[in-house]
Amino acid sequence: MTAVPPLALPHYNAIRAALAPLADRATGPIAVGDGGAPDPIPENRLYVALYVSPGRATVASLADDRTGLVLAVQVTSVGPTPERALWVADRVREVLAVRLTVAGRGTWRTEEQGGPPVQRDDGVTPPLYFVPVQYRLTSIPA
Secondary structure, eight states: OOOOOOOHHHHHHHHHHHHGGGGGOTTOOOEEEESSOOSSOOTTOOEEEEEEOOOEEEOOSTTOOOOEEEEEEEEEEEESSHHHHHHHHHHHHHHHSSBOOOTTEEEOBOEEEEOOOOEEETTSSSOEEEEEEEEEEEEEEO
16 A cells, blocks of 8 residues: 655645734734735835745655655745844744644654845845745654
């Protein structure tokens, strides 16, 4: 009997659910965009762009059952100043530093992989600052 391969979509939904509280922050709501900036860009210019890979099925046994899943996740934090972009990245780190719930799966705590320094985007007026941070989400059948 061949094991059913894992699916990326329930993992993506768990990541989106973890990021949802960012929109309700009393100290400044942070919008979430999928694969780019949210539309419209919020007035406070604080947002994240979420990029999720389809993942990589991993071997879970000598029988070659590919039931493990490792997803690469990038969250690009954006703000009007370098300080605000880093502040957004810190809020993302807070909400993702947990073990996400994925139905029928056991997950590891989301693992931060790091990213490059804050960068300035002169392609928009006024310029924005952004910092992409990569995370890894790993799961196995529950």
